[in-house]
Amino acid sequence: MPEVKRDAEGWPLSCYLCGRDLPHYERNYKDLASDPLTLNRLKQMSVRCERCDSREDARRQKTETQSRVEMALSEARDIGDVTPEFEHCSFRHSIPEKERSPDAWSHAGQWQPGQANVYLHGSPGTGKTFLCRCLLWVCLEAEKSVAEVTAKELFMLSTGFDNAAKWARLKSKHTVLVDDVDKGVTSPNHVAAFWEFINARVNAGRRTLFTSNMPLSALLAQLIAADPKNESTARAAIDRLKPVVHFKIEGASLR
Numbered sequence: 001m002p003e004v005k006r007d008a009e010g011w012p013l014s015c016y017l018c019g020r021d022l023p024h025y026e027r028n029y030k031d032l033a034s035d036p037l038t039l040n041r042l043k044q045m046s047v048r049c050e051r052c053d054s055r056e057d058a059r060r061q062k063t064e065t066q067s068r069v070e071m072a073l074s075e076a077r078d079i080g081d082v083t084p085e086f087e088h089c090s091f092r093h094s095i096p097e098k099e100r101s102p103d104a105w106s107h108a109g110q111w112q113p114g115q116a117n118v119y120l121h122g123s124p125g126t127g128k129t130f131l132c133r134c135l136l137w138v139c140l141e142a143e144k145s146v147a148e149v150t151a152k153e154l155f156m157l158s159t160g161f162d163n164a165a166k167w168a169r170l171k172s173k174h175t176v177l178v179d180d181v182d183k184g185v186t187s188p189n190h191v192a193a194f195w196e197f198i199n200a201r202v203n204a205g206r207r208t209l210f211t212s213n214m215p216l217s218a219l220l221a222q223l224i225a226a227d228p229k230n231e232s233t234a235r236a237a238i239d240r241l242k243p244v245v246h247f248k249i250e251g252a253s254l255r
């Protein structure tokens, strides 16, 4: 800490944090009191300049946000909305050598919470789940609620009384990752649940991220094959994803 300059009476003349001379208008605390006792106490006070004051404010706000993010994360983990691995999959934890698909990473880098749905496809092990978790982290840091679920889990949750609460919660989260969406849809019930999930989320203005081994057109074909009599439901579900950022991640498996 820099030494505080004082005037002849002992009043501080410089900021105790940066040492900068206090401008005259920042020194009128002398007028705050008239009784000698209070005046004396004011004299001993550490005074900081406006610049340091706003920095301190910003720092305090940042730590408050950080602790809110930490609380949201531990809550999400406790109720099973995110997995323990999630914690280690953010842009901060990303290893540059593993970002071998610049196009995919630049798409992801430009995405903002709430902006568009994301459909990311690529071969197994290329880092799809990792990259989508990075996006969930961006949401979490913007204090938006997040959850991740595999398509298989999603369809399990869509049925059964016991799962009703979690199913409803998933529909209401700000951003949800549906991992390996192509691995889940095999029956007419799945197509119906998929439609219900997407429709509810889109109507509520929520965003969903999908990872898949196949492009969106192939997923549509799979949905139609799962319920050939309801081709229109499948088409409506895929159409409902708009606006959607649809991109591919390249490379060999990182595993």
Ligand SMILES: Nc1ncnc2c1ncn2[C@@H]1O[C@H](COP(=O)(O)OP(=O)(O)O)[C@@H](O)[C@H]1O
Pocket (backbone or CB within 6 Å): 093, 094, 095, 096, 098, 099, 122, 123, 124, 125, 126, 127, 128, 129, 130, 131, 211, 254, 255
């Ligand atoms: N950018 C990255 N930085 C660090 N590790 C990564 C990165 N991308 C992927 N990985 C790791 O590589 C492995 C495969 O990634 P994953 O996202 O599971 O692939 P996919 O979902 O495409 O099958 C995982 O262990 C993951 O943690």
Ligand SMILES: [Mg+2]
Pocket (backbone or CB within 6 Å): 128, 129, 130, 179, 180, 211
């Ligand atoms: Mg994956």
Ligand SMILES: [Zn+2]
Pocket (backbone or CB within 6 Å): 015, 016, 017, 018, 019, 020, 048, 049, 050, 051, 052, 053
């Ligand atoms: Zn200062």
